[in-house]
Amino acid sequence: MSTKPVLYYTPRSPPCRAVLLTAAAVGLELDLRPMNLKAGDHLTPEFLKLNPQHTIPVLDDNGIVISDSHVICSYLADKYGPNETLYPKEKVKRMEVDARLYFDCGHLFPRVRFMVEPVIYFGCDNISEDKIVYMQKAYDGLEKCLANSPYLCGEHLTIADLCCVASVSTAMIFAAIDAEKFPKLSAWVERMATLPYYQKNNQDGADILGKFVKEKLIENKAAKAE
Numbered sequence: 264m265s266t267k268p269v270l271y272y273t274p275r276s277p278p279c280r281a282v283l284l285t286a287a288a289v290g291l292e293l294d295l296r297p298m299n300l301k302a303g304d305h306l307t308p309e310f311l312k313l314n315p316q317h318t319i320p321v322l323d324d325n326g327i328v329i330s331d332s333h334v335i336c337s338y339l340a341d342k343y344g345p346n347e348t349l350y351p352k353e354k355v356k357r358m359e360v361d362a363r364l365y366f367d368c369g370h371l372f373p374r375v376r377f378m379v380e381p382v383i384y385f386g387c388d389n390i391s392e393d394k395i396v397y398m399q400k401a402y403d404g405l406e407k408c409l410a411n412s413p414y415l416c417g418e419h420l421t422i423a424d425l426c427c428v429a430s431v432s433t434a435m436i437f438a439a440i441d442a443e444k445f446p447k448l449s450a451w452v453e454r455m456a457t458l459p460y461y462q463k464n465n466q467d468g469a470d471i472l473g474k475f476v477k478e479k480l481i482e483n484k485a486a487k488a489e
């Protein structure tokens with residue numbers, strides 16, 4: 264008998280939230296298994312058997328094990344999506360969505376992690392201006408994608424929007440989006456926030472991370488001053 268797909272995750276992680284958003288978009292219930300990275304849950308022998316790269320999210324859909332949020336979102340949309348718009352089957356359109364997913368993977372999310380991980384894990388007591396400016400430079404790519412359409416790949420919401428917004432909504436807590444410079448991007452973030460499943464599956468987790476990093480900055484500063 265097939266059971267609900269299991270998701271190893273933490274709500275504060277942007278890639279994990281991209282999967283939560285996609286599952287909600289296709290109306291799929293997941294068996295959620297919270298992970299504590301600080302405690303090393305991702306480094307146990309059992310977890311390493313699932314994902315030797317020791318990253319979350321990891322999806323286990325009745326024995327089909329997938330790591331990397333972008334691949335998981337593609338899989339969920341293909342297998343459970345009620346229509347083809349979320350991850351188009353037509354080749355050229357699909358490549359466009361994939362290009363935006365790679366943009367998140369190679370540009371957006373890495374710049375988020377360079378801002379927050381040194382604070383969370385290595386006692387860093389500030390997010391330097393160069394990291395903030397570098398993050399903001401990546402906003403320009405999204406602004407240009409949105410030049411003629413409400414979503415990153417045209418008229419329809421796709422998994423590219425869901426993956427990118429998980430990173431951007433986190434990034435903007437530390438690297439503000441200048442609405443004059445990036446009006447389309449600002450409007451897109453607001454549009455995404457109106458999705459009925461957005462708050463629970465993305466914003467709540469982004470807020471938890473934002474609060475945690477801000478508290479960590481204070482804690483790390485105090486530790487340095489001692």
Ligand SMILES: N[C@@H](CCC(=O)N[C@@H](CS)C(=O)NCC(=O)O)C(=O)O
Pocket residue numbers: 276277278279300305316317318319320330331332333368
């Ligand atoms: N490209 C991966 C990145 C996943 C990732 O780096 N996740 C972080 C949490 S936000 C993680 O698992 N870090 C633990 C580690 O790298 O060991 C994805 O999209 O799934």
